[in-house]
Amino acid sequence: MAIAAVGAALALRLAAPETMPVHTDEAVNASILGGMLEGRTYRYDPVDRHGPTLYYATYPWVRSLGAHGLGDLEAWQLRAVPALFGAALVAALLLLETGVPPAALLAAALWLGLGAPLVFYGRTWIHETLFVLLSLSLVGTGWRYATTGSPWWAVGAGFSCGALLATKETAVLTIAAGIGALLATSGVRRAAGAAPRPRLKRDMALAAGALALTAALLYTSFGQNPRGLSDALRSLSLATARASGQGHEKPWSAYLSWLLVPGIRSRPWCGWTLAVFGFAGAWSAWRSRASRPLPFFLLAYTAALAALYSIIPYKTPWLELNVLAPAAVLAGIGLHRACAAFAAPLRRGAAAALVLFVGCALGSETWKLCFRYPADPGNPLAYSPTVPDILRLEARVEAITQGAGGRSPVVAVVGRDIWPLPWYLRHCASVGYWAELPMNLAPTIVVSSAGQAESTGRSLGPGWRAEIYGLRPEVLAIVFTRLAAASPRERDRP
Amino acid sequence: MITTSLPLMLRKRRTATLLAACVALGLLATARADDKVPLKLDLPKPMFVGTPVPVKLPNLEAPRAGRRPDFLVPKGVVNLALNKKVTSSDMEPVLGDLSLITDGEKAGDEGNYVELGKGKQWVQIDLAQASKLYAIVVWHFHSQARAYKAVVVQVSNDPNFADGVQTLYNSDDQNALGLGAGKDPTYIETYEGRIIDAQGISARYVRLYSSGNTTSEMNHYIEVEVYGLP
Numbered sequence: 072m073a074i075a076a077v078g079a080a081l082a083l084r085l086a087a088p089e090t091m092p093v094h095t096d097e098a099v100n101a102s103i104l105g106g107m108l109e110g111r112t113y114r115y116d117p118v119d120r121h122g123p124t125l126y127y128a129t130y131p132w133v134r135s136l137g138a139h140g141l142g143d144l145e146a147w148q149l150r151a152v153p154a155l156f157g158a159a160l161v162a163a164l165l166l167l168e169t170g171v172p173p174a175a176l177l178a179a180a181l182w183l184g185l186g187a188p189l190v191f192y193g194r195t196w197i198h199e200t201l202f203v204l205l206s207l208s209l210v211g212t213g214w215r216y217a218t219t220g221s222p223w224w225a226v227g228a229g230f231s232c233g234a235l236l237a238t239k240e241t242a243v244l245t246i247a248a249g250i251g252a253l254l255a256t257s258g259v260r261r262a263a264g265a266a267p268r269p270r271l272k273r274d275m276a277l278a279a280g281a282l283a284l285t286a287a288l289l290y291t292s293f294g295q296n297p298r299g300l301s302d303a304l305r306s307l308s309l310a311t312a313r314a315s316g317q318g319h320e321k322p323w324s325a326y327l328s329w330l331l332v333p334g335i336r337s338r339p340w341c342g343w344t345l346a347v348f349g350f351a352g353a354w355s356a357w358r359s360r361a362s363r364p365l366p367f368f369l370l371a372y373t374a375a376l377a378a379l380y381s382i383i384p385y386k387t388p389w390l391e392l393n394v395l396a397p398a399a400v401l402a403g404i405g406l407h408r409a410c411a412a413f414a415a416p417l418r419r420g421a422a423a424a425l426v427l428f429v430g431c432a433l434g435s436e437t438w439k440l441c442f443r444y445p446a447d448p449g450n451p452l453a454y455s456p457t458v459p460d461i462l463r464l465e466a467r468v469e470a471i472t473q474g475a476g477g478r479s480p481v482v483a484v485v486g487r488d489i490w491p492l493p494w495y496l497r498h499c500a501s502v503g504y505w506a507e508l509p510m511n512l513a514p515t516i517v518v519s520s521a522g523q524a525e526s527t528g529r530s531l532g533p534g535w536r537a538e539i540y541g542l543r544p545e546v547l548a549i550v551f552t553r554l555a556a557a558s559p560r561e562r563d564r565p
Numbered sequence: 566m567i568t569t570s571l572p573l574m575l576r577k578r579r580t581a582t583l584l585a586a587c588v589a590l591g592l593l594a595t596a597r598a599d600d601k602v603p604l605k606l607d608l609p610k611p612m613f614v615g616t617p618v619p620v621k622l623p624n625l626e627a628p629r630a631g632r633r634p635d636f637l638v639p640k641g642v643v644n645l646a647l648n649k650k651v652t653s654s655d656m657e658p659v660l661g662d663l664s665l666i667t668d669g670e671k672a673g674d675e676g677n678y679v680e681l682g683k684g685k686q687w688v689q690i691d692l693a694q695a696s697k698l699y700a701i702v703v704w705h706f707h708s709q710a711r712a713y714k715a716v717v718v719q720v721s722n723d724p725n726f727a728d729g730v731q732t733l734y735n736s737d738d739q740n741a742l743g744l745g746a747g748k749d750p751t752y753i754e755t756y757e758g759r760i761i762d763a764q765g766i767s768a769r770y771v772r773l774y775s776s777g778n779t780t781s782e783m784n785h786y787i788e789v790e791v792y793g794l795p
Contacts, residue, residue: 335660335675448780448781460778460780539751540779541780544711547711547753
């Protein structure tokens with residue numbers, strides 16, 4: 072059953088990977104990876120970038136496919152990586168096996184494998200799915216250490232924590248929530264008379280060593296960029312400043328709204344079912360807190376994460392995965408308890424009906440948000456998505472540059488708000504990016520941000536025509552093409 | 566003493582009559598022009614602020630400073646499309662229903678627009694009888710800056726648009742719809758809607774085409790008003 076759940080989660084994430092245009096964040100990540108493929112040393116940039124794990128995790132895979140630069144990459148290659156992480160997230164539930172009933176973990180796999188937010192971001196080449204996998208891995212290895220006392224689990228927890236820190240700056244929130252939940256659980260356990268572990272100090276030193284080594288290796292680009300370590304520390308203060316919003320500020324209730332308010336494209340079945348069964352699981356965890364520490368830890372951890380992410384003004388929909396993953400385990404416990412509440416003769420049938428209902432509800436939302444409307448402005452998961460019109464722009468540029476014959480056509484991109492154009496123009500041999508159109512340039516085609524289109528048009532002078540294209544909702548680009556290069560009908564236009 | 570022959574006198578009188586008639590016609594024409602009044606539109610609340618694309622380019626809509634110039638129509642024109650029957654190439658819209666297009670509500674919020682499927686789609690309004698039309702005003706979508714592609718507006722007395730079709734607006738510069746390449750500019754949608762000059766053409770049916778927009782491949786209509794003399 073567990074293998075089937077992991078396989079289904081993987082298939083769902085790998086299916087039709089190019090349904091959604093490449094998001095701006097994916098394009099930015101791809102340009103960093105493209106530099107690494109071209110032989111440039113990766114250097115961690117703490118100002119506006121996340122950590123290096125995603126790039127190092129993707130590099131060997133795309134290199135094995137023969138990629139040597141941005142131009143060799145395809146979206147499906149990149150998106151296969153978070154798809155694997157998303158499937159691994161389902162598999163990571165096995166780490167919790169000794170603390171949560173296996174049937175409850177299987178139920179939790181429904182949400183982790185099939186829930187729309189988890190599938191959506193498991194199909195998007197950004198850091199979040201890897202981050203959530205490492206978070207669950209940290210909880211799972213920590214739990215295994217707590218129950219077995221094996222130092223290897225301590226080292227595993229240290230590795231997970233180090234990789235977590237090297238993935239995103241929000242690791243501090245995960246760690247803070249984890250420590251808070253651990254203290255709450257320890258308090259309950261002490262009250263219940265549980266004894267502390269004897270070699271705790273040694274094992275903590277081992278975990279700390281694994282953590283430091285992992286984070287240091289990744290941030291320093293495996294020793295090639297020692298400054299990466301100080302930059303990693305600097306990133307914490309920068310992230311604190313960024314937490315105020317920087318254009319992404321939302322009210323505290325934004326996550327609740329994204330998860331629970333019906334949209335024009337779909338009913339939020341993932342949020343609704345998680346709320347119902349998650350509360351049932353939370354109630355069960357609270358009631359059995361003295362005898363079952365892991366569900367209680369997960370309850371405290373989920374609550375702490377939900378509070379932290381809600382308080383911080385900076386909010387994007389993918390951050391909700393951090394709360395959804397542990398909440399899915401609570402929902403699994405809730406669903407398991409709900410099934411167990413039925414009288415024995417009805418239990419099997421009722422359980423099958425409940426699981427079928429949850430599965431169908433989650434599946435319908437996932438179908439609509441991940442496959443039918445993945446880049447629609449009405450999709451609550453599609454945050455500032457790249458719009459399908461960009462494919463028209465890409466085709467137009469390709470048609471003109473290929474029609475230029477033996478000449479090497481120059482594509483000039485003008486403006487600051489032009490992402491994700493570097494991804495869509497990656498096949499152009501001569502493409503350059505400028506804040507203003509250079510005077511001495513003789514471009515074949517000019518793509519300008521809408522804000523600078525008028526000045527670009529003035530610089531180009533007569534003999535050009537302009538076409539309008541969408542990049543993202545509200546963000547437009549103007550493509551200038553030479554009338555001489557256009558068809559006779561186009562040249563006749565006023 | 567001056568004497569004038571009878572034929573000459575008759576010729577002069579005829580000339581004077583002609584002159585008087587011309588003056589009278591001129592005055593009448595002036596009076597009719599004076600009968601024209603600015604088209605009064607009940608505009609919805611703006612949903613985004615500022616000019617989204619400050620572009621002044623040959624085949625794109627030039628930005629406008631200040632209020633939109635008056636569009637003159639004869640006195641007595643009314644919105645003939647209000648609550649009239651609407652048909653479409655997509656009779657099962659993705660969102661909303663076709664009656665929203667002529668219900669008089671132009672707010673850009675959710676629930677006030679109809680969404681038709683991907684690619685080339687049209688909507689058609691049956692005005693119930695042929696009338697002289699002077700302005701067609703269309704609001705596709707105005708809660709965010711976007712441009713609709715291949716906007717074509719036609720009128721006809723044939724419900725199938727096979728005969729007597731007159732094209733009033735065509736921004737389909739690539740001839741994506743197969744109705745002929747147009748030379749009208751692409752424009753960014755705003756709460757003011759788009760006024761299309763119907764030139765006093767008599768027609769019963771109005772058909773509006775589009776083929777997606779710069780944000781999605783879907784087609785939207787909030788409202789279409791057709792001003793003419795009843």
